[in-house]
Amino acid sequence: MTSISKRTATHYLIAMILFSVYGIQVCPFLDSLTPAQLLTPILVAFIAQGSIRAVLEKWIQQLPYKSQVRAQFKVDIGLFLSSGILLGLYNTVLYSFPLESGGKVLVGMSVLGYLIACELALYREYQLAGELSARSEHIEPDADPYPLTHKFSWFAAICAISVIGVVFLVINKDLEWLVHTGDSIPLATSQRYILGEILFVVGIVMAYILAIILGYSRNLKFFILAENQALKQVSQGELQVEVPVTSNDEFGLMALHTNRMIQALAQRTQELSVTRDASILGLASLAETRDNETGGHILRTQNYVRALAEEMSKLPEFSDQLDQETIELLYKSAPLHDVGKVGIPDNILLKPGKLTDEEFSIMKQHPQIGADALEVAEKQLGSNSFLRIAREISLTHHEKWDGNGYPNGLKGSDIPISGRLMAVADVYDALISKRVYKPAFSHEKARDIIVEGRGSHFDPAVVDAFLSIEERFTQIAAEFSDDSLAA
Numbered sequence: 001m002t003s004i005s006k007r008t009a010t011h012y013l014i015a016m017i018l019f020s021v022y023g024i025q026v027c028p029f030l031d032s033l034t035p036a037q038l039l040t041p042i043l044v045a046f047i048a049q050g051s052i053r054a055v056l057e058k059w060i061q062q063l064p065y066k067s068q069v070r071a072q073f074k075v076d077i078g079l080f081l082s083s084g085i086l087l088g089l090y091n092t093v094l095y096s097f098p099l100e101s102g103g104k105v106l107v108g109m110s111v112l113g114y115l116i117a118c119e120l121a122l123y124r125e126y127q128l129a130g131e132l133s134a135r136s137e138h139i140e141p142d143a144d145p146y147p148l149t150h151k152f153s154w155f156a157a158i159c160a161i162s163v164i165g166v167v168f169l170v171i172n173k174d175l176e177w178l179v180h181t182g183d184s185i186p187l188a189t190s191q192r193y194i195l196g197e198i199l200f201v202v203g204i205v206m207a208y209i210l211a212i213i214l215g216y217s218r219n220l221k222f223f224i225l226a227e228n229q230a231l232k233q234v235s236q237g238e239l240q241v242e243v244p245v246t247s248n249d250e251f252g253l254m255a256l257h258t259n260r261m262i263q264a265l266a267q268r269t270q271e272l273s274v275t276r277d278a279s280i281l282g283l284a285s286l287a288e289t290r291d292n293e294t295g296g297h298i299l300r301t302q303n304y305v306r307a308l309a310e311e312m313s314k315l316p317e318f319s320d321q322l323d324q325e326t327i328e329l330l331y332k333s334a335p336l337h338d339v340g341k342v343g344i345p346d347n348i349l350l351k352p353g354k355l356t357d358e359e360f361s362i363m364k365q366h367p368q369i370g371a372d373a374l375e376v377a378e379k380q381l382g383s384n385s386f387l388r389i390a391r392e393i394s395l396t397h398h399e400k401w402d403g404n405g406y407p408n409g410l411k412g413s414d415i416p417i418s419g420r421l422m423a424v425a426d427v428y429d430a431l432i433s434k435r436v437y438k439p440a441f442s443h444e445k446a447r448d449i450i451v452e453g454r455g456s457h458f459d460p461a462v463v464d465a466f467l468s469i470e471e472r473f474t475q476i477a478a479e480f481s482d483d484s485l486a487a
Contacts, residue, residue, distance in 0.1 A: 004124055005057060008076075009050065011116045015080075016046040018204055019108055030091070030101065041090050045083045053079055065128055066139040066248040073121040080113020081106075104169055111162040115208035118155070122215035129222055129246035138245035138259075141252035148250050159209050166201050223251045227258065237325070239266035276386070280335050297429055299480040302334035304425035307472045311465040312421075318461070321417055326385075330418055333390035337397050337422050340370025352437055364406045370394035389418050397422035402456045420459040424450060424466055427457075432477055443474050 020042055024030060030038060056075050060068050087109070088102025132138065223246075230243045239262055243255040309330050313322035341349060344366050348359045355363060374391040396410060396419025403411030410419075431446035441449075447470060454463040466473065 002057075004120070004127060005054065007123055008053060008057070008120060011120060012046055012050050012053070015112045015116060016042060019112060021200070030097075030105075033095070037095075041087055045087055049079045049083050064139070065132065066141060066252075068128065069121050069125045069248070072124050073117045076117035076120055077113050080109045080116070084109030084113070107165055107169065111166060111205065112208075114158060114162070115205070115212065118212045119208065119215055122212065122219055125247055126215070126219050126222065129219065129244060132246045133226070133244040136242070136244075138242075138256075139248060139252065141245065141248045141256060145249045145253065155212075159205070163202060163205050166205060167198055171198070219247070220251075223247070223255070227255065230258065230262070234262055234265070239269060277332065280332065283336065283339060296480050296482045297433065298335040300429050300476055301337070301422070301425045302331050303476045303480065304428060304473060305334045305421050306331040307469055307476065308421050308424065308462060308465050311469050312417075312461065315461070318417070326389075329385055329389050330393075330421065333386060333393055333418070334422060334425070336370065336374070336390045337393045337426060338366065338370070339373065340366035340368065340394055343369035343373075354437070364398070367395050367398055368407045392416040392418045393422045395419070397426055399423070400457045401459050404456075415459070420462050424458050424462050427453075428466070428473065429477075433482075443470070443477070 020039055024038070053075065060071050060075065063071055084106040085102075088105040091097040091105070092099070092102050226243050230241045233241045241262060243258045245252050245255040245259065306327060309322050309327045312318045313327065344363060348355065348362055351359065371391045371394045374387055374394060378387045378391065395407070396415050399405035399408065399410040399415045399419055400423075401412060401415070401420070403409050405415075428446055428450060431441045431449060432443060434440040447467075450458060450463060450466060454460050
């Protein structure tokens with residue numbers, strides 16, 4: 001038996017007990033019956049109603065998800081109304097009770113049926129929401145669902161009318177009872193009896209109303225938590241999220257539109273990312289065309305940087321600095337490390353031989369030229385993590401651990417981690433690549449030169465990371481070699 005079926009059976013059992021007591025409380029004709037005469041038709045009616053409800057439950061489960069809650073509500077209301085009518089007719093035919101008695105029976109069954117139908121519908125909505133969320137499935141809510149404000153208004157009105165109507169029936173029955181008993185029962189006893197009946201009936205109705213309010217609060221909490229969780233993830237830059245669309249109402253529409261907004265934002269972000277990456281590669285390639293280096297240098301160095309950063313992120317002292325987002329930004333920004341070379345004259349940049357001291361002084365300006373250009377972009381577009389890291393890499397990738405680098409002579413940890421990573425990647429690729437002024441060195445020779453620079457040119461931690469993954473460096477060098485890219 002499903003949780004819905006168990007909950008329904010529990011409600012029907014409670015309703016049968018309550019209705020039996022209700023009948024005695026509000027109808028002197030029912031009060032005149034023996035317990036067997038009163039309870040037998042009620043028991044038969046509820047057993048029949050429960051059996052029909054069990055059959056219809058299977059039909060409800062076969063309906064589309066968005067139709068199940070509404071269908072269940074109508075089924076429960078219809079069954080209680082039918083039982084109320086049949087019980088009233090049974091008493092009228094068998095015991096010649098007046099229509100007044102049948103009307104009270106119908107009112108009682110209608111009120112119980114409405115409250116139980118509301119609570120069960122809310123519970124089914126909650127269960128379906130959990131199932132759909134667990135399977136990452138959604139319903140397609142109606143474009144114009146019945147407004148929740150109208151549902152609240154109807155619920156409040158029906159509850160108020162129910163309480164007033166049932167209390168009126170109790171008072172009316174007790175007034176008739178007082179007339180017939182006369183002075184045989186003390187007034188104080190009569191008052192306690194009447195107030196007890198009223199409190200009982202009102203208490204039952206209010207208990208059901210409270211259960212419905214709690215059920216709705218539970219469902220609302222489910223939606224709000226899901227909505228807030230998704231929006232929180234989006235605010236943190238995670239766009240592969242969705243809000244479960246689990247109800248055919250305004251909240252379902254809100255979830256649907258939230259998902260569409262996230263999808264549009266993800267698409268726009270992807271377009272911007274592609275445009276940014278293309279612009280970076282285009283600008284970096286433009287800088288490389290003015291240099292003796294090749295376009296493969298861009299791809300190799302950015303992959304070296306990512307491999308080094310991922311290895312160093314395993315160390316406790318670097319795990320906070322090198323989270324996944326920062327590593328991705330380092331990878332994207334690395335191609336701009338030599339963008340400042342566009343500001344170096346061709347006679348120096350393309351000189352095949354060794355540079356003079358004066359020429360080298362001019363060449364050493366390229367990190368600052370690149371940083372200044374990226375700073376202009378920051379001022380125009382607003383500072384962001386990508387431009388900040390790109391500027392750091394451009395400015396500091398020629399700084400040395402011992403302070404003998406350029407352009408600012410930074411030393412040790414004063415050099416940003418981005419610049420320290422780029423220094424090893426850039427030098428390694430320059431060593432293994434053929435240039436007009438030198439042949440390509442082997443990996444072993446390049447490794448020995450980098451190890452020799454540990455603690456002087458390079459950050460010792462970065463060199464250690466390089467040695468841990470040197471096989472990965474050779475794989476990157478082969479994958480993005482100039483020959484393989486040309487092919």
